[in-house]
Amino acid sequence: MAKYGGWAGKVLRVDLSTGRIWTEDTVEKYKDYLGGTGIGYRVIWDEVPASTHPFDPANKIIFAVGPLAGTGAPCNGRTAITTLWPTCWPQPLVATGHMGGQFAAELKYAGYDAIVVEGKAEHPVWLSIVDKQVQIKDARHLWGQGIRRATIQISEEIGPEAAVAAIGQAGENLVPLSVVINSFSHSAGGAGGVMGSKNLKAIAVHGTGGVRIFGDKAEWEKLIQYHLSLLGANNQHVVPGSPQPWAEHYNPASRWVASRGRKWEASTPAVETGTCEPHNLNRIAYRTNNLAYFLGPGDIGWKYTVRGNGCTGCPIRCHNVLKVPSVSAKYGIPEVGQNTCAGLFFGRAFFQNFPDGPKGLTAIESCMVGMHLADDLGIWCNYSQLQRDFIKLYNNGTIKSKLGEKESKSYSWDKYEKGDPSFLFELLPRIAMKEGELGTALGLGTGYLLERWSIPEEEWKKDSKTCYWKLGHPRHHTSDEAGQCGVILNTQFNRDAQCHSHTNFTRNGLPFEIQKQLAAELWGSPDAVDVIGAFKPMNVYKARFAKWSLMRKELHDALSLCNYMGPWVASPLKERGYRGDDSIESMLYSLATGDRKDRQELDQVAERIFLLHRALTIRDMGTKEMRTQHDTIPEWVFLDPAGKPPFTQGTVHMDRNDIQLAMDMYYDEMGWDRATGAPTAAAYRRAGLREVAEELGKRGLLP
Amino acid sequence: MKEEAHAWEETRQVAASIIRKRSEAGHLTSRREILQELIEQNLLPPCPDEPVADADLQSLLKAATEENEDLKELLGQDGVPRYFSVEFLSETYARILLHKEGDPLDMIAEIVRENSAKYPRPTSLETLQGPPFDLTADQIQDCLEQMQGQAGYEDIAQIRTSAGTVFLYSATHLDPAYASMLAEWLDVGQFNSP
Secondary structure: OOOOOOOOOEEEEEEOOOOEEEEEEHHHHHHHHOOOHHHHHHHHHHHOOOOOOOOOOOOOEEEEOOOOOOOOOOOOOOEEEEEEOOOOOOOOOEEEEEEOOOHHHHHHHOOEEEEEEEOOOOOOEEEEEEOOEEEEEEOOOOOOOOHHHHHHHHHHHHOOOOEEEEEOHHHHOOOOOEEEEEOOOEEEEOOHHHHHHOOEEEEEEEOOOOOOOOOOHHHHHHHHHHHHHHOOOHHHOOOOOOOOOOOOOOOOOOOEOOOOOOEEOOOOOOEEOOOOOOOOHHHHHHHEOHHHHHOOOOOHHHHOEEEEEOOOOOOOOOEEEEEOOHHHHHHOOOOEEEEOHHHHOOOHHHOOOOOOOOOOHHHHHHHHHHHHHHHHHOEOOOOOHHHHHHHHHHHOOHHHHHOOHHHHHOOOHHHHHHOOHHHHHHHHHHHHHOOHHHHHHHOOOHHHHHHHOOOOHHHHHOOHHHOEEEOOEEOOOOHHHHHHHHHHHHHOOOOOOOOOOOHHHHOOOOOHHHHHHHHHHHHOOHHHOOOOOEOOOOOHHHHHHHHHHHHHHHHHHHHOOOOOOOOOOEOOOHHHOOEOOOOHHHHHHHHHHOOOOOHHHHHHHHHHHHHHHHHHHHHHHOOOOHHHHOOOOOHHHHOOOOOOOOOOOOEOOOOHHHHHHHHHHHHHHHOEOOOOOOEOHHHHHHOOOHHHHHHHHHOOOOO | OHHHHHHHHHHHHHHHHHHHHHHHOOOOEEHHHHHHHHHHOOOOOOOOOHHHHHHHHHHHHHHHHHHOOOEEEEEOOOOOEEEEEOOOOOHHHHHHHHHHHOOHHHHHHHHHHHHHHHOOOOEEHHHHHOOOOOOOHHHHHHHHHHHOOOOOOOOEEEEEOOOOOEEEEEOOOOOHHHHHHHHHHHHOHHHHOO
16 A cells, blocks of 8 residues: 555656656655645756747646546645746746646546647647547647537547546647636636647546545544635635624625525525525535626526536635526527636626626626637636726727727727627637637747737736736736735746735624634734734744745645635634634645655645745746846836825825835745845755755856 | 522523524524514513513513523624524624624624634635625625725725636735735635635
């Protein structure tokens, strides 16, 4: 029997250029990096030379999961996809995308912790994985098909139990803004074009095995029940959105929208959510309804809700299945669809108004049209930056000025201005097919789009409405909701930060005094957190909060826990003073694998993983000047439209000197060099990355 | 004597269970409702002298709330206590139910003040239309009109977001610019940062 539980034990390697398929031992080679992004960064560091283009056959794409994927641990359905990122501007750097769904569990059940794909097939292929039987199959008949048809055809061949991760026409055409999607609606943005560049249409995986839990079964089951008891709703919002009989607190900003009388009205018969008292673990799946949440407290979202949906092992069901009968006749698309968050509102986000208002039927119809088109063509919204760019470029006249008369006339702009969802049939296919100037330019991603149209990046950086941050990507939970901590986190990655550790705490819905009490216990002082719009100057506790947030994100991405849900440091339980448990990850990891690590030890592994990301960024940028060249902050963060000074109530903008202090304190917490923002040789060595330090030292990239 | 004490004990237990049962159904319970049910269950005789019976019941309920940690008492605006069990109704929810029994102007003002002070956040009119407040748009509008110029509600103010949603806040706890920023975040900002 294997020494450790949790890991499946093998990393599957596929060279599409040669057709060679082989495996490596996961524990032997990658245990110190856990899994997920840890394996991804390690493979890129070891095997992909600096300056490789994302679409070059020498680039590799790593689909990796962690030791908790496929177990009974809640929220374990995430697959991390690591590669050199085609939308990272002005030069591609390493980044990751993350898809939920059923792929992670199936991969484990088939016996693998990761798939590393390299090279380029001579013609379109798909990868068939059924336990030990791995085959590269002809996909010429699938090339040119959307994701839906490709998924169905592959499922017919391999069996309905398989999880199929496929690209659409956008990925085939090497559109940088493209996704890979498994289970119809679970997407990872940015990686579709890399698959397309390898002529890889899809990976389908089905496993008949299981995941061995090292520890005592009863103890494991007890731990799972304990973890479940700490769960809130989506984004770990721990109080309900409206007053409930059992709840001491409520917060309309919460995604815990269930209530007595609230029904999934498009179900037959309608299903009432009930009050979802938190001790009733069988009702967790009823707490969240993101369609209702995003459409506000009225009835419209509930009217079209069929049910929730989601990933393996996750009771949250953050995806919504919705049924909108009118779209079938009006737009010729299926009346049922599903997605969550930015994917759910892909179509709506293009429009600036609708004939029946922002919460009317047309708004929902635009969601349906956008969702069906984008999830079939495989277009990525870049966390809604695509839509924000489109709106700004339309409003300032750039689009019409950049298009020739013939192309401009080929669009029904009157439809767009009226909020007619059928406009999306004109726009989205052209992005996927790289048709015309507009379709081609929009599909590039913000950085390359601005460069193509000779628009200075600074214009985006000073306009808060663009939400643009840097490197061609938007902000993701930054200063407007988490002050300096949000700023720090948004400087660290090569795409949008995708970090939810901090925001899942600051937006958990609890009254501020309780948040401060918990913050004091977690990060040493109640001053680690501020209430939104009443930010206070930087302090060392905020730097600790930022580091903790970053480490937990990396840890989740390596273990296959969902960072859209964790960490679980607050809970809905009054009897616990609304405390969660900061050690839940280490308890799950230790019991599942048998490799006992406490919270701090596991956070040190997370730090090792992130240091590899940092080292890759430094190596590929060819500079150690991270502070000035990489960890940059857009101008809009420091601007207040009303001219209010920083740190006064009612403004979310930051103070320049204070943010410099914030970066100093963050680098100190990480043990990095303040002047350059680069990790020192000692920092790498402490993390067990001596060879990385040596390599960077040879290149003159250590501070 | 022993029998009498035993009967008294049983009555207390039944009174406690009446409160819990009504709490589970989402209701506060008045003394009158408890009295009525105890009489229906033949645990108390029909009483010609209500004040005397009520006095007895008061001491019975005092003992019941002392014995049972989950049982709580809230004083209504009419000076009459209501009872509930925190096993089924939080104190926050019980207070809302109590507000609903009284003047809707007071309910709106108190909810708005509590939200402005505690979280802090302004309160959208849509929130007041949902359960358990269940006010109609017209009722809310009437209340807001009545509040204007009426003593005791001077701190209740309105703001409108860029999406046109109206929020209320208490100027005692939030300054206008701060309330406006928070309302904009709740109504627009947070949905652009999903």
